[in-house]
Amino acid sequence: MTMLSLLSMRARIEAGSLTPAEAVALTRDAIAEHEPSIRAFVATDPDPHVPDTGPLSGIAVGIKDIIDTAHLPTQMGSSIYRDWQPRADAPIVARLKRLGAVPLAKTTTTAFAFIDPTETRNPRAPGRTPGGSSAGSAAAVAAGMLPLALGTQTGGSVIRPAAYCGVVGVKPSFRLLPTVGVKCFSWTLDTLGLFAASAADAAHALALIAGRPEIDQPATVPRIGLLIPDYCEAAEPEALEALDRARAIAEAAGAGIRAFTLPDEFRHAFDEHATIQDFESAQALAWEYETHRDSLPPLLRAHLDTSRTIEAAAYDAARRVAHHARRSLRDILRNSDLDVLLTVSAPGRAPEGYASTGDSRFNRLWTMMGVPCVTVPVPGEGPPLGVQVIARFGDDARALVAAKFLEKAFTDRP
Amino acid sequence: MTMLSLLSMRARIEAGSLTPAEAVALTRDAIAEHEPSIRAFVATDPDPHVPDTGPLSGIAVGIKDIIDTAHLPTQMGSSIYRDWQPRADAPIVARLKRLGAVPLAKTTTTAFAFIDPTETRNPRAPGRTPGGSSAGSAAAVAAGMLPLALGTQTGGSVIRPAAYCGVVGVKPSFRLLPTVGVKCFSWTLDTLGLFAASAADAAHALALIAGRPEIDQPATVPRIGLLIPDYCEAAEPEALEALDRARAIAEAAGAGIRAFTLPDEFRHAFDEHATIQDFESAQALAWEYETHRDSLPPLLRAHLDTSRTIEAAAYDAARRVAHHARRSLRDILRNSDLDVLLTVSAPGRAPEGYASTGDSRFNRLWTMMGVPCVTVPVPGEGPPLGVQVIARFGDDARALVAAKFLEKAFTDRP
Structure with missing residues (x-):
């Protein structure tokens, strides 16, 4: 399977060798070929409107099925929302349309973006989970069915x-x-x-969607803090080897790299992610729990059974811990000579089987910190492994610049 | 018109002299009597489920019509959402139901909670606006049609x-x-x-809804900082007179009161409320603007025409100003000997006529600061005037305790 590159498609469209309609047709052909085995989609627009102009014209986009679309159902990965048709597009979808992109299909999500697995298969690792909760979006891009897809992350999704x-x-x-x-x-x-499909593609798309051109900058040589996480259970040897491989390649390409460790405070902050997430989820899904508990999938049902017992005082304390940790992280990075941190993206390769969507323990802290994170695949044999680039809050440009540097170093390596 | 007191109704229900069903029937009778002239509702449940138990059983609640309800349409005050029926209750509605309350009716809102007026009339000030955007909720409580109603505030709504x-x-x-x-x-x-109908009612309801019993405390004598706002255009003499009347009564009742002024920084913060609100509203209502611009009411349409031109950099700068002002306010109040601030709730009485919903300039800064605010009616002749109690972020209890103190002082005055 070859992935669809957004920048390549856009270059051909701008050169006049591909029309936006042809680009979308090409995407639809790829979906027809791969979807039967991957099962990344829950709905596809049979007759999409394809704008002729716009900086993302010709780019078909997958929309995680917890994101409202006015032209396609939004079913939250749950029978409770079977055939549910929102009135409006979410602002992110309206924005894509305004840029000329085609929100072509809704992608699978675990129910309400929690951890009960989907039917989606991992295009790069047969027999292993594609992860979650944004399973369909990741798999659709990996299978070369779409050049761009939207997901959401609360822990590591x-x-x-x-x-x-x-x-x-x-x-x-x-x-x-x-x-x-x-x-x-x-x-x-x-x-x-x-x-x-690439960091360059992602940076280009994010700059346009956010209306912030400064996000899409040429790669420069970054100063990297190498973080071997010790604030939670260690990563598997394969993940740490991939991180070391990435380090070696980046170093050979000229990056300045030094070890980086987090103060103990972050171990505590890491623990409190669950308090915040769980307390809020019990409120956010109150109607679903109160009126449709039996229709919830088992992991989410059990989660809400317990998370609704969290006290407001525990939540307030966790919010204070998170607030303090965000300020500490800002100060630590501001006072360092580092552009970005480099760490593992996940504990290891995708777990075998489909009973779990894997483990988000190397993502939750960063979600809570609100800082930009980019995962880049590391070259190697076997099922994929990624490394994660992390920058300061608001400095999405720097995270993507470093990711592009790594991506180029990985491609150019001897 | 006599207002319906939540605490009185609950006392009768707990004493067994009123059943929850009778309490709701009483509310419905009041609606039948007053709604034709007030027009506070856009939908009423014809056959509401009335729980027999729960700490808010028997309490009928008005729900501003931008809040999702699974059993009643949610029309956003706009023809774009005519007859729109959400699948789920918003968590706040699910919470009310869980407490035994009856979300009986949807109350009028300006379109998307902006400033184009509703058809609702002011029960206490004939010929004058009830204000907005939560017009129906305010009017329904004022007319004695409901003991409790939900609204939202982005500026001063x-x-x-x-x-x-x-x-x-x-x-x-x-x-x-x-x-x-x-x-x-x-x-x-x-x-x-x-x-x-009263601060005591509001404190009781908020403590239950938020699941934070500490919010509902007995009134104590507060230390008050009297704030004559100078960070924007001055209030009208009548509003300042009401504030001074409130001060005199509170002082006579034993409150410690001293003048309080805000540093110049807050003048700048005040100005930036619009930058944040307008930038975000252009994104939040992107679908409505892109696909239904002609169906938007004139003030909102003009607002979105201009607000969509705000640059991300201006927004980022405004967010930093707001962030800094929140920290400054926290430090100022923390280092003071004050429990609360006392200031005007609005520039004056409700403006005459129905062309405007009035002016939110004495509310916007506090909304942006995220701090708890309570308005209490000041005794006097003519259309109503209120004073506003403001406490530190997270200290909703203290704001309500002070509001209860004022309310009692106003009632007990010689």
């Missing part, structure tokens, strides 16, 4: 499936992209993100 | 209509109540609030 499926995933700074019209799980954590 | 209609309005700390399932205008400003 963008970076983890992207890493497992061998694509680039971007979780931007908190609220860089508006989550209005996106089904809420946790209002202080839910973050919209992108999946693309 | 709870405190202003409450003051104009002579009821108590509470805008709690930012995100004390989840805005999930509430149509978004500005995600960093939109705040859910309550309308009730």
